[in-house]
Amino acid sequence: MRVLVTGAAGFIGSTTAELLLDEGHDVVALDDLSSGARANVPPRAHFVEGRCGDATLVEGLGPFDACVHFAGRIEPAISMERPEVFFDVNVAQTLQLLRALVEGGCPRVVFSSSAAVYGNQVAMPIDEDQPVSPESPYGESKLAIERALHWLCDRGRLRAASLRYFNAAGATPAHPERHAPEIHLIPLALDAALGRRDGLDLYGDDYPTHDGTCVRDYVHVSDLARAHSLAIAALADHRELVLNLGSGVGHSNREVIDAVRAVTGVDFAVRVAPRRSGDPAEAVASNDRARAMLGWTIEHASLEGIVADAFEARRNVA
Ligand SMILES: NC(=O)c1ccc[n+]([C@@H]2O[C@H](COP(=O)([O-])OP(=O)(O)OC[C@H]3O[C@@H](n4cnc5c(N)ncnc54)[C@H](O)[C@@H]3O)[C@@H](O)[C@H]2O)c1
Incomplete structure (x- = not known):
C-alpha cells in the first residue's frame, strides 16, 4: 500500500x-x-x-x-x-x-x-x-x-x-522519545539519572492509590x-x-521511578511537589476491544523492559 x-x-x-x-x-x-x-x-x-x-x-x-x-x-x-x-x-x-x-x-x-x-x-x-x-x-x-x-x-x-x-513509552534504538518540552515521566526520570537535569519533581504523593502516587498505563x-x-x-x-x-496494567509514578533507578543504577533525587490540576489518580485501559478487533497482543509487558529500551535509545541522543 x-x-x-x-x-x-x-x-x-x-x-x-x-x-x-x-x-x-x-x-x-x-x-x-x-x-x-x-x-x-x-x-x-x-x-x-x-x-x-x-x-x-x-x-x-x-x-x-x-x-x-x-x-x-x-x-x-x-x-x-x-x-x-x-x-x-x-x-x-x-x-x-x-x-x-x-x-x-x-x-x-x-x-x-x-x-x-x-x-x-x-x-x-x-x-x-x-x-x-x-x-x-x-x-x-x-x-x-x-x-x-x-x-x-x-x-x-x-x-x-x-x-x-x-x-x-519505551523506544526502538533508532527512534528515541524526545519531546520539547519533555512532559513524560520516563524520559524525565532518565534525564535525571543521566545527569541532564537536576532530579525529578513528583507531583503529588497523596492520591488514593496503593502508594499515593498517580497510576498510569505504559x-x-x-x-x-x-x-x-x-x-x-x-x-x-x-x-x-x-x-x-494500553497495556491493561497500571504502574504508579513511584514504581516507574524505582524501575528507572534499577535499570540505570543511579539513585537520582526526587522532590515531592504539589498535585497538578487535572491529573487523574488513575488511568488504566481495558484493551479487550483492540485485542478482539485487531488480534492485537502486548509483546512488551515488563515495565523494566520498557524503561530499559527507552534508556538505550535516550542515552545516545543529546
Ligand atoms: N506520546 C503519547 O504518550 C501520546 C498519548 C496519546 C496520544 N498521542 C498522540 O499521538 C500523536 C503522536 O505523538 P508523539 O508522542 O509521537 O508526538 P511528537 O511530538 O513526537 O510527534 C508529533 C509530530 O507532528 C509534527 N507536527 C506537529 N504539527 C504538525 C503539522 N501541523 N503538520 C505536520 N506535522 C506536524 C511534529 O513536528 C512532530 O514530528 C499525537 O497526535 C499525540 O497527540 C500521544
Missing part, C-alpha cells in the same frame, strides 16, 4: 513508519518539523516537509491507500494556556487534511486519539463504552476529530480507526506501531473502529 504518515518525524510516527516500511509499504512521511526531528524520519521513506493542514500539498502527494495521522500538538498542560493553538493544529488543520484525503479518494484513515478524551474516570480499567469527558482543550481537540471521523464513516466517505493511546511504542498496521488491515472489514491502546 501507499501510506501517508503525518508526524513521521515524531516519536510514535517515526516508529510506525519504520514498521510499515519493514512490512513492504511505500511511506510518504509528512512533517513540518515544528517539534519532530528530521533525523527521526526513516531514510527509506519519502520525506516531505510541510503542514498536514496544507490540503493542496496533500492532494498533490496522493493518491494514498491509507493515511496514519500522528501530526499534532501533544501537551495537555500547554493546551490549558493556549487552546487556540491546539484547535488550529489538531482540529482545523486535521479537518483540512481529511478533506484532502476524501477528495483524493484515500479510503482508510488511522487517527492518533488519546485517553485524554475520557477525562477523570473513576471506574478502572477504562473501556470504550465509558463516557467521554475531556478535561483539557487537548482532549477536546482529539474528541472533535473522532466525531468528524464518525460522520465521514457514517456517510461512506472513508473508513477510520480512532486509536486512544494511553502512555506511549504501552511500548513498538506495540503501538503494530496496532496501527493491524488497524489499516482491519479497515478492510470494518467501517469505523474506536479502540483503546
Whole structure:
C-alpha cells in the first residue's frame, strides 16, 4: 500500500513508519518539523516537509491507500494556556487534511486519539463504552476529530480507526522519545539519572492509590506501531473502529521511578511537589476491544523492559 504518515518525524510516527516500511509499504512521511526531528524520519521513506493542514500539498502527494495521522500538538498542560493553538493544529488543520484525503479518494484513515478524551474516570480499567469527558482543550481537540471521523464513516466517505493511546513509552534504538518540552515521566526520570537535569519533581504523593502516587498505563511504542498496521488491515472489514491502546496494567509514578533507578543504577533525587490540576489518580485501559478487533497482543509487558529500551535509545541522543 501507499501510506501517508503525518508526524513521521515524531516519536510514535517515526516508529510506525519504520514498521510499515519493514512490512513492504511505500511511506510518504509528512512533517513540518515544528517539534519532530528530521533525523527521526526513516531514510527509506519519502520525506516531505510541510503542514498536514496544507490540503493542496496533500492532494498533490496522493493518491494514498491509507493515511496514519500522528501530526499534532501533544501537551495537555500547554493546551490549558493556549487552546487556540491546539484547535488550529489538531482540529482545523486535521479537518483540512481529511478533506484532502476524501477528495483524493484515500479510503482508510488511522487517527492518533488519546485517553485524554475520557477525562477523570473513576471506574478502572477504562473501556470504550465509558463516557467521554475531556478535561483539557487537548482532549477536546482529539474528541472533535473522532466525531468528524464518525460522520465521514457514517456517510461512506472513508473508513477510520480512532486509536486512544494511553502512555506511549519505551523506544526502538533508532527512534528515541524526545519531546520539547519533555512532559513524560520516563524520559524525565532518565534525564535525571543521566545527569541532564537536576532530579525529578513528583507531583503529588497523596492520591488514593496503593502508594499515593498517580497510576498510569505504559504501552511500548513498538506495540503501538503494530496496532496501527493491524488497524489499516482491519479497515478492510470494518467501517469505523474506536479502540483503546494500553497495556491493561497500571504502574504508579513511584514504581516507574524505582524501575528507572534499577535499570540505570543511579539513585537520582526526587522532590515531592504539589498535585497538578487535572491529573487523574488513575488511568488504566481495558484493551479487550483492540485485542478482539485487531488480534492485537502486548509483546512488551515488563515495565523494566520498557524503561530499559527507552534508556538505550535516550542515552545516545543529546
Ligand atoms: N506520546 C503519547 O504518550 C501520546 C498519548 C496519546 C496520544 N498521542 C498522540 O499521538 C500523536 C503522536 O505523538 P508523539 O508522542 O509521537 O508526538 P511528537 O511530538 O513526537 O510527534 C508529533 C509530530 O507532528 C509534527 N507536527 C506537529 N504539527 C504538525 C503539522 N501541523 N503538520 C505536520 N506535522 C506536524 C511534529 O513536528 C512532530 O514530528 C499525537 O497526535 C499525540 O497527540 C500521544
